[in-house]
Amino acid sequence: MKLRILIISSIVLAVVMGIAKIAVASSLSTSGISYGLLETQIQTLQKQNMILAEQLYTDTSLTEIASEAATLGFVPDGKVVAVDSSIPVAYAR
Amino acid sequence: MSKRFVIVFSLFLLSFLAINLKLFQWQILKADTLVALAKSQSQTSFWLTPQRGDILASDGFPLATNKMAYVLFARPGDMKDKDVESQLLATVLDVSLATVSARLSTTSAWVPLDWHLPEAQKEQLDKLQLAGVGFDENPTRFYPEGSMAAQLVGFVGKDSAGVDTGYFGLEGYYDRQLKGRTVLATVVKDALNRPILSKTDDNIDETTGRTLQLHIDRTIQYDVEQKLLSGVEKYGAASGLAAVMDSHTGAILAMASFPNFNPSDFWDFDPASFRNPFVSDTYEPGSTFKPLVMAWAIDHGLVTPSTQCDTCSGPVTIGDATIHTWDDKYFPNTTMTEVIQHSDNTGMVYVAQKMKLDGMLSMLHDFHFDQLTGVDLQGEAEAQIHDKNNWYPVDLATAGFGQGLAVTPIQLLTAFNSLANDGIIMEPQVVASIQKEDGTTIDIQPKELGQSVSSTTTKVMREMLVNAVNKGEASFARVKGYRIAGKTGTASVAVAGGYNDPRTIASFIGYAPADDPKFTMLVILHEPASSIYGAETAAPIFFSIAKDIFTYWHILPTVNE
Incomplete structure (x- = not known):
């Protein structure tokens, strides 16, 4: 009786494990497709990011800003006035 | 045992042996071939070229990055109408039709x-x-600021194997950190050639190159370049260079030189412009060297600021050589403070002779002129100083005013900066930190290299150098309201062992504000044409940059004038 239970249990276990293996393999296979799609998406986004970063850096470089400022007529202010915050020697009453 | 049993047993045994032999053949003899065959059917391997790390200014803006x-x-055999396509390609690429046609x-x-x-x-x-x-x-290297800090940054070219490699500056010095690691990646595919989620490689942690965060302040760098270029053109100089250092940490805030190049199109420029002259070239520092000699002599009790020179009433003759002052004016019994103020060569001969040869050699050692500074840039050169046995009396005399020996600008800046930093020599550093792919950062700490002179001596020198700025030849250009410690330099260019050539190297070195130094700066012009003197060429550039830094850093004036 015990032998029979053991044999049946073994068969059931083998079947369950077989089904599990098929399920995992199947899941992995579909995940692989999703993974591939994600990889492609990542590459596309990275490429777009690189292109946008290039445009951003080009337009915001100091060289470009200074050139644009000069075109618009901005010039450095030669005279700088420093406001001294020290306390006066005497207050008028 | 029955005969039938023996036959059946033998058949099983033979079958077992046959199966084992076949397995032996597959698993042992042909294992490698079969594994490779299986992999070729289910896996695709390819080399992953890592993305090169960025080089960022202190504000995080990239001085070097990558762009798509x-x-x-073209596959000429697949082209439908080669003539029409050639014309279209030539138009878009902005090259001649003949060029495209020839290639096709x-x-x-x-x-x-x-x-x-x-x-x-x-x-x-x-x-x-x-x-x-x-x-x-x-993807290719991209320098958003164009030629800004070109010699400092360097460029990326191809090595003999056609692999991207950094050359010169930071691209060269930190090439291994920046380039990352090339790894072999593997993708496993199913029978329908669809990718299967699987482990691709055992060793692909941190493949991307590391990013360098610099001390370079983009605003100061831009200002230094603009002022230097303007000065080179205005004074008709053959070349010019300048650098700004944080007085307390040794961090390089700006470093520029002209002529320079554009790293994006480096092949269009003279290779001679790739070197960073601030670290790779030596020159005779001339009068900018005097404060160091004077500081050492004061530190060792040989002279004081009020010591009077009793050999300064006229030219000094040593052997066959006669040493004059730069303007042939002489001040009998001049004090050491006035020697620095007037940039008096005869006064410095007096100091050098008090130091004697051993003292001069000790001074060169104490200010680290006998070793490299260790700046993290490619191609640092050594100073050219006579061996101890090859010093003649005239060499000792001329060394007193910075002639007869050659140092790199970075050595002079590092040594002079110690006068602004209580005598402590700081290692010049360009990179502040290295960022890894996983987000961790390696901070590079400021490094003390040694003590040149005592803190007390630096305070004495501070007053002498402020006096030199306020009353010396360059006083017309100084920034009013600020105490700046500095010294002009006009060094003759040595040709065939003599100094008869009228060409000079004009320079100015200083730190500011004198009482609480924030930056130390050196400006050098090679062979200025409009005036040969540092006071009339390099000094105005120095003060112009200093004025902008005061404004940029909100440093208020401290002197009412």
């Missing part, structure tokens, strides 16, 4: 037309849908 570009190629007339199956095609041109060509024309992604 393409290899534009080859019998090769694959012809490269452009190795670094920008995105915009690629889009234009995409719209034309030319037959037999294709693109491969080929």
Whole structure:
């Protein structure tokens, strides 16, 4: 009786494990497709990011800003006035 | 045992042996071949080229990064109308029709037309849908600020194996950190050639190059370059260089030189411009060397600021040589403070002779002129100083005013900076930190290299140098309201062992504000034409930059004038 239970249990276990293996393999296979799609998406986004970063850096470089400022007529202010915050020697009453 | 049993047993045994032999053949003898065959059917391997790390200014803006570009190629055999397509390609690429036609007339199956095609041109060509024309992604190095800090940053070219490699400056010095690691990646595919989620490689942690965060302040760097370029043009100099250092940490805030180059198109420039003269070239520092000699002599009790020179009433003759002052004016019994103020060569001969040869050699050692500074840039040169046995009396005399020996500008800046930093010599550093792919950061701490002179001596020197700025030849250009410690320099160019050439190296070195130094700066002009003197060329550039830094850093004036 015990032998029979053991044999049946073994068969059931083998079947369950077989089904599990098929399920995992199947899941992995579909995940692989999703993974591939994600990889492609990542590459596309990275490429777009690189292109946008290039445009951003080009337009915001100091060289470009200074050139644009000069075109618009901005010039450095030669005279700088420093406001001294020290306390006066005497207050008028 | 029955005969039938023996037969059945033998058959089983033979079958077992046959199976084992076949397994032996597959698993042992042909294992490698079969594994390779299986892998070729289910896996695809390819080399992952890592993205090169960025080089960032202190505000995080990249001085060097990567941009998308393409290899534009043609397959002449697949082109439908070669003449029409050649014309269209020539128009978009902005090259002559003859150039494109010549390349397409080859019998090769694959012809490269452009190795670094920008995105915009690629889009234009995409719209034309030319037959037999294709693109491969080929990210390339991009320098958003163009030629800014070109010699400091360096550039990326190809080595003999065609692999991207950094040359000169930071690209060269930190090449291994920046380039990352090339790894072999593997993708496992199913029977329908779809990728299967699997572990691709055991060793692909941190493949991307590391990013360098610099001390370089983009605003100061830009200002230094603008002022230096303007000065080089205004004074008709052959070349010019300048650097600004944080007085307390040794951090390099700006470093520029002209003529320079554009790292994006380095092949269009003279290779001589690739070197960073601030670290790779030596020159005779002239009078900018005097404060160091004077500081050492004061530190060792040989003179004091009020010591009077009793040999300064006229030219000094040593052997066959006669040493004059720069303007042939002489001040009998002049004090050491006035020697620095007037940049008096005869006074410095007096000091050098008090130091004697051993003292001069000790001074050169204490200010680290006998070793490299260790700046993290490629190609640092050594100073050219006589061996101890090859010093003549005249060499000792001329060394007192910075002639007869050659140092690199970075050595002079580092040594002089110690006068602004209580005598502590700081290692000049360009990189502040290194950022790894996983987000961790390696901070590079400021490094003390030694003590040149005592803190007390630096305070004495501070007053002498402030006096030199306020009353010396360059006082007309100084920034009013601020105490700046500095010294002019006009060094003769040595030709064939003599100094008869009228060309000079004009310079100015100083730190500010004198009482609480924030920065130390050195400006050098080679062979200025409008005036040969540092006081009339390099000094105005120095003060102009200093004035802008005061404004930029909100440093208020401290002197009412």
